[in-house]
Amino acid sequence: MNTLAIIVLGQNSVPLARRIMTALPNAILYGLAERTCDVDISFTNFGSTLRELFTSGTPIIGICAAGILIRTLAPVLSDKRLEPPLLAVAEDGSAVVPLLGGLQGVNDLARQIAAVLEVQAAVTTTGDLRFQTALLSPPSGYHLANPEDAKGFISELLAGATVKMLGNASWLSQSKLSFEPDGELTIRITEEQVQVSPDCLVYHPKTLAIGVSNVAGVNSDEAIAFIHRLLSHAELSVASVAGVFALEKDAVEPVVDAIANAFNVRSRFFSFGGVGRGGFNTDNMWVEPNMISNPPSQCEDVALAATGAGGRLLVQERLESGIAVAIAVAPDLIDTSAIGRARGRLFIVGTGPGGAHWMSPEVKQIISEATDLIGYSFYLDLAGPLRPGQQRHEFDNREEAARAKMALDLAAVGRTVAVVSSGDPGIYAMAAAVFEVIDRNPQPGWYSIDIQVAPGISALQAASARIGAPIGHDFCTISLSDILKPWSIIEQRIIAAAQADLVIAFYNPASKQRTWQLTAARDLILKYRSPHTPVVVARNVGRPGESVIVRSLSELSIEDVDMRTILLVGSTKTRIVKHPRGVWVYTPRQYR
Ligand code: SAH
16 A cells, blocks of 8 residues: 655645545645645644655655755655655646656656646656656566666666667567667566676566465465475566465465565455366456366466466476465566455444544545445545545445445455444444454355454544543443443443443433433432533534533533534543633543
8 A cells, every 4th residue: 555645835735736636546635734724634843744754655745845845855865765756746736846766656656747737747867758768667567676787777878878678578668768689788577587787687577476276274484485495496586476376265364365475466366167177278267267177286277367378387386285386477467456356355444533634544545445435424425535436335324234244245255345434443333343243144255354443533532632631541431322232231331330430431322212311321420420520512523513512410411412422421530620711621640
């Protein structure tokens, strides 16, 4: 997941930033706090924010003067091989200037942005201009094996040296480089591990497919070491590995993704078609990659299915502990996203209680990358507009199990699904619902799904932050909804919490149908706490129509609350601090 940061220093740059973001769906908009609103992340310190993003390798697009960016980053410029792309875009959109990160594709990024703004990118890199190609940052799918030789190599080219090409790559043959059969310099495209030298640039194309089978219970470290040995014996470059391929039934085995992670590539799966080895047809596989032959040649078949028509088997070996590995080479780059199916991913995310400013960058990224968003329509609206190709599945707020099941079924066929809750997804929300569905009615296909919960700020924290520090000491949360649990249990918990002198956060205090529970809860607590106990009544925190007021416990009434309200009932230690513009509420951490 590669995020980019777009930085704006004033509100008038926000529309331009949004225009750029139409071409860069992974971009996150950073705005200077006092001067911008409606941004994804507000910052107060420009220098430290910029330096932090830069040193963490995040590509940065500053809608500001180039000089500000350079001066701010000057202290952290050290190794140009590690520098992420840095660009300045003029506030009126008239200029796009790539500044740093030539080795990480800054010129391509500048051209991409310039295309949206309908201007010319101010590319100044001579090699890039003269040859219409960035030899130092090849397009994705190619790895330059000897970047240390590239600078001298390009200088010689610029000085007029002739060059020949061994192997083939369209980005080179379509560039302005003119290749001659007996050129002095060489550009070599190969999956083989070959000697590099200052007069030979070597690019490894992602053309190797690793097919694995017999993976049940296999030790990951052993398997990875085995594959490294196979590649090395066959003199094949690790950089040319495009993906790890296996049968659908093996998707549950952890070793498959352990291998994919070790080679920094994706895993893809083919479903078992039961076609005999003789009937295996790689031509068909390419178009319809779901029919695989029977054992004992499964690893070979998956590898060849991945390389498609024209693929060749290079290696097939089996480790004693079981795993069988085949390595096949494709005549062209392997586009893993088009072969077999991906491991399904299910993200259960919390968008925070309000708008984008309270949503974590991780959640924003997941939402931007998901193929399917599932949730209650109100929460999906909070998650923001869809990008092209994303599907939105709306549900009624009550249909939790159906929502969870749909999410699992979609992920099981290889989609990237985000189940969206407000606040934190683990607090009275969808995370528990998903695990409950899996626990009660497990389906074999669900076990291959990667499930990840991405936390969010809960209403409790947001309400507390607005009024001071009412949950500064021990507290608990109780949902007042008796739809999923009986009132007798709620009652018991309220009494226990009141006796324990915990601050109590009440979620779901009332709805149109549930109107008496709040008064009942208040009366129970009044048996243990003073009628003057402060209660924070926080409604729509972080959203339009926000209100946060403080009542005394005895005054609390159903008129104060609805289903978008959270209550924080103080303990005996909770205090109100009056100040000229209102009150703070806090619970001290010290017991004296
Ligand atoms: N997962 C959510 C809670 C869902 S239960 C979270 O972590 O916040 C729904 C209840 O949460 C609502 O009835 C209300 O009590 C509370 N709530 C959610 N968002 C809120 C907000 N913005 N302001 C006040 N209360 C909120």
